[in-house]
Amino acid sequence: MPAMIGLFPTCLGDAVHPQVVRDAERVLRAAGVETAPIPRATCCGQPAWNSGFAADARRVARQTLRAMAGLDAIVVPSGSCTAMMRLHWRHLFHGDRDQALAERTSSRVFELSQYLVDEVGAEALGTPLGRTVTYHDSCHMLRELRLAEQPRKLLRAVADLRELPRGDRCCGFGGTFSVRYPDVATAMADDKLASAAASGAETVVSADPGCIMHVEGRAARIGADVRVVHLASILAEAL
Amino acid sequence: MTGFERRSAAALHDPVRLQNVRRFSERAHDNRTASVGSIDFEALRTEGARLRAEAVADLPALLDRFQRNLEQNGVVVHRAATGADAVAYITGVVLRHGTEVVKGKSMASEEIGLNERLQAAGVDVTETDLGEFIVQTAGEAPEHIIIPAIHKSRAAVRALLEPLAGEPIGDDPADLTAFARAHLRERFLRAPVGITGVNFGVAETGTLVLVENEGNGRMCSGLPRVHIAIMGMERLVATMADLATLLPLLIRSGTGQKITSYVSLVGGPRRGDEADGPEEVHLVILDNGRSRVRETAYRSVLHCIRCGACQNVCPVYRQVGGTAYGWVYGGPIGAVLTPLLHPQDGLDELGQASSLCAACDDVCPVRIPLHELLLGLRRDRAVTSAGWLERLAFRTWSTAWSRPWLYRLTTRAARHVNIRGQAPAMHVPLLKRWARTRDVRVKR
Numbered sequence: 001m002p003a004m005i006g007l008f009p010t011c012l013g014d015a016v017h018p019q020v021v022r023d024a025e026r027v028l029r030a031a032g033v034e035t036a037p038i039p040r041a042t043c044c045g046q047p048a049w050n051s052g053f054a055a056d057a058r059r060v061a062r063q064t065l066r067a068m069a070g071l072d073a074i075v076v077p078s079g080s081c082t083a084m085m086r087l088h089w090r091h092l093f094h095g096d097r098d099q100a101l102a103e104r105t106s107s108r109v110f111e112l113s114q115y116l117v118d119e120v121g122a123e124a125l126g127t128p129l130g131r132t133v134t135y136h137d138s139c140h141m142l143r144e145l146r147l148a149e150q151p152r153k154l155l156r157a158v159a160d161l162r163e164l165p166r167g168d169r170c171c172g173f174g175g176t177f178s179v180r181y182p183d184v185a186t187a188m189a190d191d192k193l194a195s196a197a198a199s200g201a202e203t204v205v206s207a208d209p210g211c212i213m214h215v216e217g218r219a220a221r222i223g224a225d226v227r228v229v230h231l232a233s234i235l236a237e238a239l
Numbered sequence: 240m241t242g243f244e245r246r247s248a249a250a251l252h253d254p255v256r257l258q259n260v261r262r263f264s265e266r267a268h269d270n271r272t273a274s275v276g277s278i279d280f281e282a283l284r285t286e287g288a289r290l291r292a293e294a295v296a297d298l299p300a301l302l303d304r305f306q307r308n309l310e311q312n313g314v315v316v317h318r319a320a321t322g323a324d325a326v327a328y329i330t331g332v333v334l335r336h337g338t339e340v341v342k343g344k345s346m347a348s349e350e351i352g353l354n355e356r357l358q359a360a361g362v363d364v365t366e367t368d369l370g371e372f373i374v375q376t377a378g379e380a381p382e383h384i385i386i387p388a389i390h391k392s393r394a395a396v397r398a399l400l401e402p403l404a405g406e407p408i409g410d411d412p413a414d415l416t417a418f419a420r421a422h423l424r425e426r427f428l429r430a431p432v433g434i435t436g437v438n439f440g441v442a443e444t445g446t447l448v449l450v451e452n453e454g455n456g457r458m459c460s461g462l463p464r465v466h467i468a469i470m471g472m473e474r475l476v477a478t479m480a481d482l483a484t485l486l487p488l489l490i491r492s493g494t495g496q497k498i499t500s501y502v503s504l505v506g507g508p509r510r511g512d513e514a515d516g517p518e519e520v521h522l523v524i525l526d527n528g529r530s531r532v533r534e535t536a537y538r539s540v541l542h543c544i545r546c547g548a549c550q551n552v553c554p555v556y557r558q559v560g561g562t563a564y565g566w567v568y569g570g571p572i573g574a575v576l577t578p579l580l581h582p583q584d585g586l587d588e589l590g591q592a593s594s595l596c597a598a599c600d601d602v603c604p605v606r607i608p609l610h611e612l613l614l615g616l617r618r619d620r621a622v623t624s625a626g627w628l629e630r631l632a633f634r635t636w637s638t639a640w641s642r643p644w645l646y647r648l649t650t651r652a653a654r655h656v657n658i659r660g661q662a663p664a665m666h667v668p669l670l671k672r673w674a675r676t677r678d679v680r681v682k683r
Contacts, residue, residue, distance in 0.1 A: 052617030174594025
């Protein structure tokens with residue numbers, strides 16, 4: 001029986017970046033991985049979990065967790081949502097009737113570049129675009145999942161990758177943080193845009209829709225001359 | 240607007256301050272990074288974490304041993320349950336000897352508002368750490384655990400010190416420092432009482448350890464007739480061997496040095512055959528909420544050795560500085576410690592004042608899981624003090640998004656909401672908090 005692999009779009013993918021989800025699907029297909037949508041999945045619960053509302057987080061996450069039952073792997077175009085499902089679900093469902101299912105499912109969740117590089121062994125997808133890019137490490141992907149080399153490997157195959165000065169510094173999104181403390185979050189985005197300008201790259205790539213929405217949204221507001229794109233999109237462009 | 244929002248807005252609107260906090264915290268972080276590369280720092284962190292966890296777990300017994308050894312060395316020990324208790328004791332000792340005090344850096348003394356209270360009792364207190372001297376002269380509180388005047392430019396320091404000098408000094412740091420040095424020297428020689436903090440107490444020997452770069456701490460503890468030290472009750476290590484692990488952790492994490500210019504081990508008052516040193520040494524061991532915190536799930540916050548590394552790496556602290564956190568400690572450690580030590584001050588929002596980026600976890604020399612603790616504080620707040628509107632919002636959200644059809648409906652609808660400029664999103668609650676400074680570009 002062929003493996004059942006689900007592509008989890010994430011709520012920001014569904015609401016703001018549906019193109020990214022289609023790009024991820026294309027890239028995975030190019031790597032020989034056929035994915036299926038997960039019809040009854042919604043959100044991983046992170047917005048409420050990170051705000052301290054564990055019961056509300058569990059309520060939403062349970063819907064998604066159960067929708068994922070039976071899948072052999074779940075691929076996610078977001079480091080942050082992956083960290084929520086791989087690492088925090090264990091705590092969220094600790095002592096819960098779905099604890100065993102959560103533990104089983106957690107280890108089957110993979111961030112996109114992690115799946116491509118570590119599971120499939122696809123380190124070079126697509127042909128060089130002749131562009132200069134830089135990579136923004138999202139906090140949860142870097143410091144919770146410790147994924148730094150995987151996206152860079154994929155990027156080097158399609159573009160001239162320059163390191164972003166202080167690329168590991170938070171862009172200020174932080175989920176609800178960005179609307180609780182909008183001025184601080186915006187100052188952080190401005191820091192990130194200044195680093196991007198200093199990198200000399202024309203495109204900032206990230207593997208997290210949250211960071212992209214935030215940095216791109218700020219760049220658009222102040223007219224900064226930079227493109228902010230998802231890793232899946234630049235890989236799809238290079239196919 | 241919440242308190243943190245208001246205070247951080249004030250900080251963000253001060254470009255000089257913003258530039259200084261960014262520049263100097265970044266430099267301190269880079270110095271740390273450079274210094275930890277040359278040794279197996281990760282192994283040292285693991286060992287430090289273990290030692291701190293053991294010391295805090297064993298704290299009551301360790302404190303007893305510490306006190307016995309101190310008393311044997313001739314140190315008068317006072318255990319203060321509250322800040323008021325500590326202030327009353329210190330004030331009493333000072334007034335028995337005079338009305339002038341020279342003081343070294345101590346965050347514990349900031350916690351209890353010692354300077355203001357001593358001044359109210361008619362005591363003239365002079366901060367002698369250069370950074371502390373600057374913020375005291377400005378009538379401000381320290382902005383950073385180890386770099387109190389991190390937010391001050393040279394020009395600002397000059398403007399503060401020239402009136403004291405009564406003549407132009409210029410803004411060359413060497414000249415400004417030379418003035419402060421001469422100004423403080425008179426006071427060191429005159430004051431009957433010196434007050435210092437304590438970086439570590441060593442239980443097996445009853446030793447007080449002071450770590451600094453200017454020599455003012457050694458002056459405060461060695462020159463006046465009376466030395467009063469104040470120490471947070473958790474700052475204990477069991478043995479001198481443990482100190483040998485924790486000292487480099489503190490110093491490399493704080494300043495990136497291999498060792499500071501001065502590390503003083505205070506063993507007690509002058510003995511009969513000694514030529515100098517204080518005649519009396521007092522140690523105030525401050526609880527001020529620590530015993531209570533020790534009994535909670537947040538015990539590990541007491542492992543902190545106050546190096547400031549989490550402040551230097553924090554992308555939020557970098558924008559707003561220390562005073563935005565509303566009490567004594569800024570940055571991640573402040574966001575955790577403040578709601579725990581001062582739950583009555585309405586500062587429990589501080590758990591939210593973080594993007595949960597976890598950069599602090601990676602630099603903490605004793606591996607305090609700061610972002611896990613921040614998450615814990617958020618869970619506490621959600622069930623205790625979160626407002627009804629916020630509860631309702633999350634309830635509504637979870638009701639909708641636990642139903643696939645409603646999830647589908649709302650996310651599909653959201654795809655039509657591009658934000659370009661402030662209007663019309665400015666009329667929608669919550670959305671306007673995004674739309675004031677940022678667009679949303681839907682990638683359909």
